[in-house]
Amino acid sequence: MSEPRASSPYDALLLLSFGGPEGPDDVVPFLENVTRGRGIPTERLKEVGQHYFLFGGISPINEQNRTLLEALREDFADHGLDLPVYWGNRNWAPYLTDTLREMTKDGRRRVAVLATSAYASYSGCRQYRENLADALATLTAEGLEPPRVDKLRHYFNHPGFVGPMVDGVLASLADLPRDVRDGARLAFTTHSVPVAAADTSGPVQDHGDGGAYVAQHLDAARLIAGAVREETGVDHPWELVYQSRSGAPHIPWLEPDICDHLAALHGAGAPAVVMVPIGFVSDHMEVLYDLDTEALAKAAELGLPVRRSATVGADERFVGAVRELLLERAAAERGSAVERCALGALGASHDVCPVGCCPARTPRPAAAGADSPYAP
Secondary structure, eight states: OEEEETTOOOEEEEEEEOOOOSSSSHHHHHHHHEEEEEEEHHHHHHHTTTTHHHHBBOTHHHHHHHHHHHHHHHHHTTOOOOOOEEESSSSSSSHHHHHHHHHEEEEEEEOEEEEESSOOIIIIIIIIHHHHHHHHHHHHTTTOOHHHHHHHHOOOOOHHHHHHHHHHHHHHHHHOOOOTTOOEEEEEEEEOHHHHHHTOOGGGGGGTTHHHHHHHHHHHHHHHHHHHHHHHHHHOEEEEEOOOOSSSSTSOOOOBBBHHHHHHHTTOOOOOEEEEEOOOOOOOOOIIIIIIIIIHHHHHHHTOOOEOOOOOTTOOHHHHHHHHHHHHHHHHTTTOOOOOOOOOOOOOOSSBOOOTTSSOOSOOSSSSSSOTTTOO
C-alpha cells in the first residue's frame, strides 16, 4: 500500500476572510452585508463608511488576501505540496458560498479552512463557522453535495505569527529618535469586543477572567515583549489595549481605547510609544484608519513620538506556518502522532471547537466544530 499524501485527507485549502469594498459604489452595499439584520438605515451606513471614502472607497484587505493567496500557492509548490488554494469572503466578493460552490463543482471533498483571525472569539471564530454552515446549507438546498470543512486551529502563538511581529516591533523601535527609544512603551492593540463576548470566548472551561480572547492576546503580547527584551536588552513596559469599537454606547466593550491610552501615557510622562497591532493579520482598514490615521493624529496632537509596527501579512514565516498547521491537522486526522508547534504558556489550541465554544447571543448552526450539523 502506498503512503498517503502529506496533506491527506485534505484536497484543498480555503482562505476565509472578512472582505472589503473595492470602490466607492461598494461601500454601502458592503456595510449592508456586514450589518445585515440590524436595521441600520442607509444614511447611517454612509456616515459609518466615511473612513472608507477617505481612501477612495477601497479597503486594502482584498488586495492583501490576493497577495497571501499567491504566497501560499507558491510556498505549497516549492515544498512539493500539490494542494489547490481557494479564497472566499464573508461580506464581499469572492463570496464564501460562491467559492464553496466552485470547490464542490471541482470535486473537492475535504477542505481545510484558514480564517484570517488568529484568536478565539465569536466574531473571529464562531461567526466564520456559522458562515460556513450557511454556505453549506445553501449548496445542499441547491442539490449539491458540498465538501466537509475543517477549520485550522488558532495560531496566535505559532512562531510563524510571533516572529514577524517581533521584527516589526524591533524595526519600529529603531525608527524612533535615539533619545526616546529605550523609554518607549509598547501598546499591543486589538479589536475591541463586547465584554460579555470576551468573557465567553473559547471553550466553556476557559470562560472567566476575560475568557480565551483576552488570555490569548496577553500570551502573545508577553511572547513578543520578551523576545524584544532579549534582542535589545531593554525591558519595555507594555499594555494590551483596544480599538475599532462599533457597538451601542450602553453596552460595555473592552477598554482602554488606544487613543485614550496614548493620552494617559503622555500624561504619565512616557517618552514614546510603539503600537503593535497583534490582533490583525494584515494592514486592513482597522489598521489603516484607526491606527495610522486616528491614533497617529492623536499622538501628533499630544506631541508624543509614536510608531506603528507591521502586521504579518504575507511574511514567508507566516505562510510557512499555514503550511505547517495544515500538515499538522492532516496528520492528526490520519491518526498519526503530531508534535504541535506553539510558544507561550497556553500551548496549542484545540483542533475542533467544542460544544458551547464562543457562543452567540442567538444560537445558530456552525460548521467545523463538535456541534456541527455537518460532522461525519
